Amino acid sequence: MEKTNVAIVGLGTVGAGVARLLLDHGDRTARHAGRTMWLKKAVVRDKSKTRGIELPAGVLTTSLQEVIDDPEISVVAQLIGGLEPARSIMLKLMESGKDIVTANKALLAEHGPELFTRARQLGRSIAFEAAVAGGIPIIANISQCLSANQIQSLEGILNGTSNFIVTQMDEHGASYDEVVREAQRLGYAEADPTMDVDGTDAAQKLAILAHLAFGATVDWSEIPRVGIDGLDPDDLQYAKELGYRIKLLASANLSDDGLELSVAPTLVPIGTPLAEVRDAFNAIRVAGDAVGPVFYHGLGAGQMPTASAVVADLIDTAVGRTRLTFQTLEYFSIDQPPRALLREADSLRCRYYFRLPVANHPGTLASIATVLAKHNISIASVIQHDSGPGAPQRDPVPLVIMTHEASEGAASEATREIEMLDAVTGPVIRLRVEE
Amino acid sequence: MEKTNVAIVGLGTVGAGVARLLLDHGDRTARHAGRTMWLKKAVVRDKSKTRGIELPAGVLTTSLQEVIDDPEISVVAQLIGGLEPARSIMLKLMESGKDIVTANKALLAEHGPELFTRARQLGRSIAFEAAVAGGIPIIANISQCLSANQIQSLEGILNGTSNFIVTQMDEHGASYDEVVREAQRLGYAEADPTMDVDGTDAAQKLAILAHLAFGATVDWSEIPRVGIDGLDPDDLQYAKELGYRIKLLASANLSDDGLELSVAPTLVPIGTPLAEVRDAFNAIRVAGDAVGPVFYHGLGAGQMPTASAVVADLIDTAVGRTRLTFQTLEYFSIDQPPRALLREADSLRCRYYFRLPVANHPGTLASIATVLAKHNISIASVIQHDSGPGAPQRDPVPLVIMTHEASEGAASEATREIEMLDAVTGPVIRLRVEE
Numbered sequence: 001m002e003k004t005n006v007a008i009v010g011l012g013t014v015g016a017g018v019a020r021l022l023l024d025h026g027d028r029t030a031r032h033a034g035r036t037m038w039l040k041k042a043v044v045r046d047k048s049k050t051r052g053i054e055l056p057a058g059v060l061t062t063s064l065q066e067v068i069d070d071p072e073i074s075v076v077a078q079l080i081g082g083l084e085p086a087r088s089i090m091l092k093l094m095e096s097g098k099d100i101v102t103a104n105k106a107l108l109a110e111h112g113p114e115l116f117t118r119a120r121q122l123g124r125s126i127a128f129e130a131a132v133a134g135g136i137p138i139i140a141n142i143s144q145c146l147s148a149n150q151i152q153s154l155e156g157i158l159n160g161t162s163n164f165i166v167t168q169m170d171e172h173g174a175s176y177d178e179v180v181r182e183a184q185r186l187g188y189a190e191a192d193p194t195m196d197v198d199g200t201d202a203a204q205k206l207a208i209l210a211h212l213a214f215g216a217t218v219d220w221s222e223i224p225r226v227g228i229d230g231l232d233p234d235d236l237q238y239a240k241e242l243g244y245r246i247k248l249l250a251s252a253n254l255s256d257d258g259l260e261l262s263v264a265p266t267l268v269p270i271g272t273p274l275a276e277v278r279d280a281f282n283a284i285r286v287a288g289d290a291v292g293p294v295f296y297h298g299l300g301a302g303q304m305p306t307a308s309a310v311v312a313d314l315i316d317t318a319v320g321r322t323r324l325t326f327q328t329l330e331y332f333s334i335d336q337p338p339r340a341l342l343r344e345a346d347s348l349r350c351r352y353y354f355r356l357p358v359a360n361h362p363g364t365l366a367s368i369a370t371v372l373a374k375h376n377i378s379i380a381s382v383i384q385h386d387s388g389p390g391a392p393q394r395d396p397v398p399l400v401i402m403t404h405e406a407s408e409g410a411a412s413e414a415t416r417e418i419e420m421l422d423a424v425t426g427p428v429i430r431l432r433v434e435e
Numbered sequence: 436m437e438k439t440n441v442a443i444v445g446l447g448t449v450g451a452g453v454a455r456l457l458l459d460h461g462d463r464t465a466r467h468a469g470r471t472m473w474l475k476k477a478v479v480r481d482k483s484k485t486r487g488i489e490l491p492a493g494v495l496t497t498s499l500q501e502v503i504d505d506p507e508i509s510v511v512a513q514l515i516g517g518l519e520p521a522r523s524i525m526l527k528l529m530e531s532g533k534d535i536v537t538a539n540k541a542l543l544a545e546h547g548p549e550l551f552t553r554a555r556q557l558g559r560s561i562a563f564e565a566a567v568a569g570g571i572p573i574i575a576n577i578s579q580c581l582s583a584n585q586i587q588s589l590e591g592i593l594n595g596t597s598n599f600i601v602t603q604m605d606e607h608g609a610s611y612d613e614v615v616r617e618a619q620r621l622g623y624a625e626a627d628p629t630m631d632v633d634g635t636d637a638a639q640k641l642a643i644l645a646h647l648a649f650g651a652t653v654d655w656s657e658i659p660r661v662g663i664d665g666l667d668p669d670d671l672q673y674a675k676e677l678g679y680r681i682k683l684l685a686s687a688n689l690s691d692d693g694l695e696l697s698v699a700p701t702l703v704p705i706g707t708p709l710a711e712v713r714d715a716f717n718a719i720r721v722a723g724d725a726v727g728p729v730f731y732h733g734l735g736a737g738q739m740p741t742a743s744a745v746v747a748d749l750i751d752t753a754v755g756r757t758r759l760t761f762q763t764l765e766y767f768s769i770d771q772p773p774r775a776l777l778r779e780a781d782s783l784r785c786r787y788y789f790r791l792p793v794a795n796h797p798g799t800l801a802s803i804a805t806v807l808a809k810h811n812i813s814i815a816s817v818i819q820h821d822s823g824p825g826a827p828q829r830d831p832v833p834l835v836i837m838t839h840e841a842s843e844g845a846a847s848e849a850t851r852e853i854e855m856l857d858a859v860t861g862p863v864i865r866l867r868v869e870e
Contacts, residue, residue: 021583021725031650032582034763129580135726137580144756145564145572147467148456148746215466273708273732290456290743291570295732297708308725311583319763321579321756328469328754 002035004318007067007098008042009089010080011060014103014130015042016053017307018077018314023055033315041067064089068096075099075317077310087111094124099322101313103130103306108332109204109220112211116332125326127313132205133158133282135298135305137312142212142286143329149288151213154252155434158205160280160300161196162228162248164188166265167278170236170245176229188280199225199248199263206250206261211332213286214252214259225263235355235429238383238400239267242353245275249434253348260348267353267433273297274434346409351380351433354403356418357396357426364423365399371417375410377403396425402433437470439753442502442533443477444524445515446495449538449565450477451488452742453512453749458490468750476502499524503531510534510752512745522546529559534757536748538565538741543767544639544655547646551767560761562748567640568593568717570733570740572747577647577721578764584723586648589687590869593640595715595735596631597663597683599623601700602713605671605680611664623715634660634683634698641685641696646767648721649687649694660698670790670864673818673835674702677788680710684869688783695783702788702868708732709869781844786815786868789838791853792831792861799858800834806852810845812838831860837868 006022008015022029022039029037042055043064067073076098080086086107090100100119102108108115108131119126129139133156142151157163161183168179180197183189195201200220207220228248239246244267253260268275273295277283282300287293299305316322358364365382372379383400403411415428441457443450457464457474464472477490478499502508511533515521521542525535535554537543543550543566554561564574568591577586592598596618603614615632618624630636635655642655663683674681679702688695703710708730712718717735722728734740751757793799800817807814818835838846850863 017725025583025585028585029583032578032764034765135729137576137729140575140580141572143467144751145575145747146743147750148460148464148743150460150463271711273711276706276708276711288743290452290739290746292734292737292740294570294572295730297728297730297732299727302727304725305727308581308583308723311725312580315582316579320759324755324759329467330469 001030003038004033004035004075005038005040005070005073006314007040007070007073007076009064009067009076009078009093011042011044011051012079013303014306014310015077015079016051017303018079018310019053019055021307021311023053029311029315033318035318037314037318040070040073043067064092067098068092071097073098075101075314077101077314079103079310081106083107083110087115090115090126091118094119094122097124099124099317100126101130101310101317102126102128103310105131105201105204105208109207112208112332113217119326120330125317125322126331127317127322128208129313130306130309132208133284133298133300134302134309135300136282136284136296137309138209138284138296139212141294141296142209143325146286146288146291146294149290150254151286151288152254153287154209154213154284155274156202156206156209156250156284157247157274157277157282158250158284158300159196159202159248160282161189161193162202163277163282164280165197166228166231166236166246166248169231169233170240173233173237175233176231197229198227202248202250202263206252206263210252210259210261214254216259217332218261223261223263226265228265231265232429234398235353235431238355239353240270241383242267242381242400242402243270244268244433245270246431247274247277249274251434257347265431267431269435346407346412348408349405350408351405351435352377352403352411353431353433354401354415354418355429356399356424358399359423359425360395360397361423367421367423368399368401368418371414371421372401372403375406375414377406377410377414380404436465438473439468439470439510440473440475440505440508441749442475442505442508442511444499444502444511444513444528446477446479446486447514448738449741449745450512450514451486452738453514453745454488454490456742456746458488464746464750468753470753472749472753475505475508478502499527502533503527506532508533510536510749512536512749514538514745516541518542518545522550525550525561526553529554529557532559534559534752535561536565536745536752537561537563538569538745540566540636540639540643544642547643547767548652554761560752560757562752562757563643564748565741565744567643568719568733568735569737569744570735571717571719571731572744573644573719573731574647576729576731577644578760581721581723581726581729584725585689586721586723587689588722589644589648589719590709591637591641591644591685591719592682592709592712592717593685593719593735594631594637594683595717596624596628597637598712598717599715600632601663601666601671601681601683604666604668605675608668608672610668611666632664633662637683637685637698641687641698645687645694645696649689651694652767653696658696658698661700663700666700667864669833670788670866673790674788675705676818677702677816677835677837678705679703679788679868680705681866682709682712684709686869692782700866702866704870781842781847783843784840785843786840786870787812787838787846788866788868789836789850789853790864791834791859793834794858794860795830795832796858802856802858803834803836803853806849806856807836807838810841810849812841812845812849815839
């Protein structure tokens with residue numbers, strides 16, 4: 001049987017999972033690849049660190065050069081995070097003739113065009129299924145399985161940490177801070193979870209998916225994004241009363257005007273698949289003009305789900321499929337003009353959820369409704385709970401308004417004007433509603 | 436730009452959809468295939484039939500020989516149903532050097548080994564994404580995207596007609612016969628829906644998926660199957676009271692004892708993704724040992740979802756990916772021993788739902804519970820509705836029992852004994868419960 005020699009660079013959690021699949025399940029990978037997938041080298045910084053995996057003698061090394069100098073190694077799973085030295089290492093590996101499999105979404109979101117262009121110049125390929133939604137094979141599904149379609153929209157729960165936090169807040173009525181501490185204790189959140197909870201991670205993944213689905217070359221940092229770090233449990237509660245859950249949704253919508261991208265806490269109707277995605281799961285809904293809606297749900301991160309994606313890519317690369325896909329699709333070609341443009345978000349239309357603290361006296365609702373009406377925003381429902389006969393009178397009281405469809409521009413302008421009303425005593429919370 | 440000449444054999448609903456995608460969206464297919472996908476011929480029996488699609492001059496023909504004799508045509512979408520002449524035509528096309536894309540699941544379930552072996556001998560490939568769950572790319576997902584995994588189980592709602600009927604019965608409390616008439620009127624059911632509603636269609640699809648996921652070569656007709664044609668609205672109602680919906684589930688479970696396959700109406704907990712699959716949608720849940728659970732949901736049939744799968748296969752074949760996959764995976768090789776064996780269903784363990792008509796007098800439940808206890812089957816819940824003080828006394832009355840986990844062998848033996856009790860006045864309905 002033919003043999004493909006593989007190296008791993010970076011033996012962290014995912015790297016150890018990849019090594020385990022290659023070492024413990026060689027029969028399986030051989031069956032699916034039609035050849036032996038042989039782990040020849042694993043490059044680490046510190047050989048003495050324990051990694052919960054026993055490697056055959058001679059595999060572990062601290063020398064990247066050993067991999068570079070070994071012409072028998074044809075494909076490398078590069079599993080180190082961050083931008084540098086990850087970028088330089090990837091370039092060096094490709095220059096020495098290796099095809100690359102990576103899970104580093106930040107690197108692709110930041111340096112995709114440079115790396116992919118260089119790969120094409122060198123006749124090499126980069127596979128990156130593990131970079132987005134680990135256990136959900138969304139890269140292959142969009143670039144191959146749905147290739148007969150013009151994708152029209154895509155909505156994803158792409159950050160497992162955020163979804164875990166929101167689910168816990170929703171189910172236990174706990175505060176953001178409490179839940180983050182619990183998530184950190186359980187390993188669902190990093191010591192510094194900023195990139196997860198502020199929407200950065202989801203925006204980077206959305207930029208990659210938007211490129212595959214719409215051909216748009218997008219700078220992830222230009223995607224309007226709101227995280228869940230400011231989410232108030234009250235909003236989860238009011239949303240539920242209205243028949244919705246709040247999810248951190250990464251969305252892309254194509255219309256005649258262009259492509260609209262955003263990451264934001266969004267109301268999703270209870271009972272729909274996206275609303276029922278719990279804890280650290282990820283999910284993606286894709287609508288194609290021929291296939292209609294397709295929904296994917298699976299584990300978005302974790303050692304073995306991510307390793308599953310990396311090993312599938314190693315197999316695809318060894319078999320030769322990756323090279324064909326890579327040559328055909330011209331991923332992140334610098335020369336290729338974007339086929340879709342970022343639309344000014346102002347023209348996006350959807351329903352909105354508003355919560356605002358208002359003075360508890362007559363005329364308040366009238367003054368707010370007048371502003372909304374002026375901007376052509378019509379009200380679908382209002383929640384303002386009576387304190388009840390025995391309870392102390394609250395002032396200010398929260399007023400919740402669900403609107404019918406309105407443009408983002410109108411909603412944003414109305415928000416500004418409402419915040420200037422005397423009856424409104426603090427900032428307005430405004431969230432989008434997904435149907 | 437390179438050009439791949441394509442022919443369609445059979446211009447029915449799906450064929451017309453494929454022609455439309457190739458003709459109207461040439462730019463899109465070219466972008467995703469890296470070459471022009473050119474529809475050169477469409478073979479039909481009757482040129483005068485209207486098909487809702489206008490073909491360029493010279494494309495429509497009644498002569499299969501024209502395609503066979505044209506060396507420029509390298510890939511053929513063979514979209515005629517049934518076993519013959521579909522089988523002979525496929526063999527002829529492959530012998531004249533064409534790669535095949537097909538949606539004919541019955542043909543593959545019946546003649547897979549012969550056709551695939553012949554394709555390999557001839558150096559040709561057969562792509563068949565459209566044969567199972569049209570809009571859900573489950574073939575590519577199992578054979579490529581999840582290739583790092585040992586699939587452990589697979590459950591699918593694979594027949595859209597059955598799911599439409601069950602959903603309507605469930606939501607409107609209507610009888611099977613009423614709903615079938617409605618489904619026929621709406622085009623969701625054939626004039627003779629037997630193959631859909633008796634589980635044949637789902638069993639054929641399950642046989643194909645079981646081959647891909649478990650390497651088992653399965654004769655679909657040996658898969659134990661129960662359709663929805665005998666389903667009583669009462670059972671849907673009782674299931675709901677217990678917190679379940681009934682779905683026609685095609686299941687495959689791998690254990691140390693082997694592979695267990697079945698198609699049967701099954702209780703699925705309300706709120707889980709499978710239970711919420713409505714109308715003509717299909718869904719598949721796959722559990723892999725590395726990736727964990729992955730859930731897919733989409734349209735299982737219909738012109739454009741199926742055409743989407745066919746055109747994706749045409750692109751994969753033109754690009755060369757299909758050939759690599761086909762060579763690597765040895766689909767349906769006659770020489771290849773099955774890696775998984777059909778297990779005697781007796782050893783399968785799950786919870787069971789029983790409904791039985793019983794005489795309304797003391798001691799009835801005791802006698803039934805005694806039989807269950809004898810077979811080590813413990814009762815989880817019982818429903819026996821009081822007729823109410825004013826209502827006429829019913830006799831026999833329906834008794835519904837939900838058990839804890841028990842073996843299929845024990846459940847089947849207990850059923851036989853319960854049916855022999857004097858207090859039991861008719862046949863026992865027994866359904867599996869999926870967790």
